[in-house]
Amino acid sequence: MSSSSLIYLDYQATTPCDPRVLEKMMPYFKEIYGNPHSRNHDFGWKAEQGVEAARAQVAATIGADAKEIIFTSGATESNNLAIKGAAKFYSEKRHIITTQIEHKCVLASCRQLEREGWEITYLPVGKTGRIDLDQLKKAMRPDTLMVSVMAVNNEIGVIQPIEEIGAMCREKGVLFHTDAAQAVGKIPLDVKKMNIDLLSISGHKLYGPKGIGALYISRKPRVRLEALIHGGDQERGFRSGTLPTPLCVGLGEACALAQQEMESENSRIEGLRKQFLKKIFSSLSDVTLNGDEAYRIPGNINLSFAYVEGEGLMMGIKDLALSSGSACTSQSLESSYVLRALGVDDDLAPTSLRIGLGRFTTHEEVDYAADSICRAVLKLREMSPLWEMAQAGIDLRTVQWGQHH
């Protein structure tokens, strides 16, 4: 799909903008450039029509009403607004429950509230990466304002039991926010059926443009938030600032396409995933799939390769654009708090790769990537003293290693 020799396998980091989306956006850059908030002329009215049609498209994707959608700059802003905005508005309730594997923008918003006097419970996850509903129930208190649990994790692709969490929150009268940046267009979402009060959406994770996102804010029951950005009271006062018409239109079209094509796209990507895993597991031992096997989106593959160092591996697969993490504190790779929360065994010094497949990934690319990874891992294991020791039956956990550098 591109002229470069790099193969793009990082669809959880971002997705390319779908050409059909871009095509819908172009007139709003060129001809329909009016301010959608201008009330006095056709330039403004046309722009407003574009924005409102897009709002309806976004709403339809998650079973919401258009009036319940506000546009933001992205999921980071949506998550900040949902969490801090609700905390500030309902400030008599001082407790929020989230998980240890949320995206950084949720964790950082919670940390900020902690500094301001709120109490936060960070639920652990099991080896599968899913939260335990009993633990959630036990964590709920009379002063619990909100539960914020992501629908799909960005590193391991694991899907949380959203409907069950929603039911539990509704029963207890607790707000339910979900960061659905990785979920919209990938799994069916229905905010009414799932009792979701607040839901964050990102444009660039679903083949839309970067710089746009949305927040669903339930009207029935009515959820209120204190705004973070003040100004001309656009977006019903929740989020001031002139709307970027082309980006709104792009997000709307991206949502509509994702909705229409979700089923066929998921089954195609699932095929690619199986093909990839079959190659990997038939050539390599000591490889683990991180996260639940059943509850996950097809486009995410997170694998740990034992006895292979991360940077060395990345150097061997230079023509693959993907993400690497490590549960250990290797020198230059960022250690992954998500993998650590899953209890990935760092005694075996594994390196994990996140292989993100998506709309434009081809069979050839998947084959090539799997072959390259197998070749690099085999070569590095041949060179790895840890692999040699493991093959000789030595338990690496019992070895006295040297001092840390």
Place this chain on the structure above:
Amino acid sequence: MSYSKRVIDHYENPSNVGSLNPEDKDVGTGLVGAPACGDVMKLQIKVNPSGHIEEAKFKTFGCGSAIASSSVVTEWLKGKTLEEAAQIKNADIASYLALPPVKIHCSVLAHEAISAAISDYSLKQAPKL
């Protein structure tokens, strides 16, 4: 991270990957580093009766710079006496491979591996008390 051409060459075609029998009396083995730090090097030397290093082998778990550092060291060790081998400095390795500051520890580790292999060999030669 941009690697020097020499690092890339040694990463892609490393010299002297392999193992010698650590039980042999004429073999010295050094195992340094730790998995948790992201680097483990095993360096082995085989010393002939005239006191020269006849063979040097390595296995390294680590980044490209760590692999290149150990590969270079095995090349340099061959033919040297233990005294000469002990003269190899980590700065020699770092400058030969043009390692950036964040990768200096790879050359330090390779240097430690040489010392460890030499002392293992010397210990084996020392008369048993």
